[in-house]
Amino acid sequence: MSETDDRLVPRRRVRRAVAWTVSVAVAAGAVFWMSGGWxxxxxxxxxxxxxxxxxxxxxxxxxxxxxxxxxxxxxxxxxxxxxxxxxxxxxxxxxxxxxxxxxxxxxxxxxxxxxxxxxxxxxxxxxxxxxxxxxxxxxxxxxxxxxxxxxxxxxxxxxxxxxxxxxxxxxxxxxxxxxxxxxxxxxxxxxxxTGCEAAPGRPVKNVGMSVTSWDHRPFAEVSGSCAGVLDAATAARWGVRTAVETVPGPKPVEGCALGGTAGTPLYGFTAFYGPFLGLKGMEQRDDARLVGAHRDGRYMLAASCPGAGGKAVYEVASRTGAGHTSVLALDHPGLRAALRRFAEKSAKAHGCGVPTASSAVSGN
Missing domain, CATH: 2.60.120 (Jelly Rolls)
Structure with a gap:
């Protein structure tokens, strides 16, 4: 074989290799297309x-x-x-x-x-x-x-x-x-x-589920949203034996429900933040609704919060008022004190100011 032939052999091999590669690529592409890969x-x-x-x-x-x-x-x-x-x-x-x-x-x-x-x-x-x-x-x-x-x-x-x-x-x-x-x-x-310099949280692991009235626990065992709201002596005097609560953690709407022996609702505490005031028409309530002794056992406090929280409203509603029966007279001073403890704990978790009965709650 001549020197020229020697140079042609590698070139032919390269051409065959290129042709083989192209063929494989085309075939692979066809398979990719036919199999739904595309x-x-x-x-x-x-x-x-x-x-x-x-x-x-x-x-x-x-x-x-x-x-x-x-x-x-x-x-x-x-x-x-x-x-x-x-x-x-x-x-x-x-x-x-x-x-x-x-x-x-x-x-x-x-x-x-x-x-x-x-x-x-x-x-x-x-x-x-x-x-x-x-x-x-x-x-x-x-x-x-x-x-x-x-x-x-x-x-x-x-x-x-x-x-x-x-x-x-x-x-x-x-x-x-x-x-x-x-x-x-x-x-x-x-x-x-959009230019919002929000600080993201960490990846969420093992997020919980909603609680219902069936998830009541003995009042003596509260450790979440109901913790610290009511002392044991007052709870006994009010007939509170159970509670429905979520684990601690800031939410747009927070709550604690206190009940009787079988979980029968007695008192409900709720916190509303920012735009969620509108869920209960709270943005329409003025300062007059926040003060005074209400016969139905309903009181509210309000606080100013930074960022998305905006304005917050904290409410306690007695289930022993109109339409319900109870052997106990409503403890209005006790209800106001319990609401303040609930509100202050929630407000602190959200970085809000001290809840008061004179904060305007109309709007955000």
């Missing part, structure tokens, strides 16, 4: 840019476990919103409705309850899921979180998600954590894009 890649890319890029796509994938969904969203009249939808024979129905709004705007469409579990881990938020629901409702839940953008009252954001996922079971802590991560990740992304 659609999956395109779906993932769409999630990464969904809802102006704020949707926490990675956290959503972890929650949905590969279910394919469609998304839509963007600025709305009152709030930024993001909608996730999906339905098929294998995964069932998927519905997530997320929203983020300024804390000073009305809370229409945003849900929170005093019996919801706090998120903890540096977040002011709550998770709503009742373990007493039917089996087909185990994929329904709601999460709410408040973010401070500054120290001025009302300077913050309120984000929420309500969901129905047929394949999910939010009685499992891991799925509650995943749904919470979708909301917190989305809210923080929106905050950063």
């Amino acid at each position: 659609d999956a890649w395109r779906h993932d890319a769409a999630l990464d840019s969904a809802c102006e890029g704020d949707l926490a796509a990675g956290e959503l994938r972890a929650l949905l476990g590969g279910a394919e969904v469609t998304t839509s969203g963007g600025p709305g009249e009152r709030a930024w919103w993001c909608r996730v939808r999906g339905a098929d024979d294998e995964d069932g129905r998927v519905r997530l409705d997320l929203s983020v709004r300024r804390a000073g705007s009305p809370a229409a469409g945003v849900e929170a309850d005093r019996e919801d579990a706090p998120l903890g881990h540096g977040w002011t938020g709550s998770f709503g899921f009742s373990p007493d629901g039917d089996a087909e409702d185990r994929g329904e839940a709601r999460v709410t979180v408040m973010l401070d953008c500054g120290t001025e009252p009302g300077d913050g954001l309120v984000a929420s998600v309500s969901t129905r996922i047929d394949r999910a079971d939010f009685s499992r802590a891991v799925e509650r954590d995943r749904l919470t991560a979708v909301l917190t990740g989305t809210a923080v992304s929106y905050a950063r894009r």
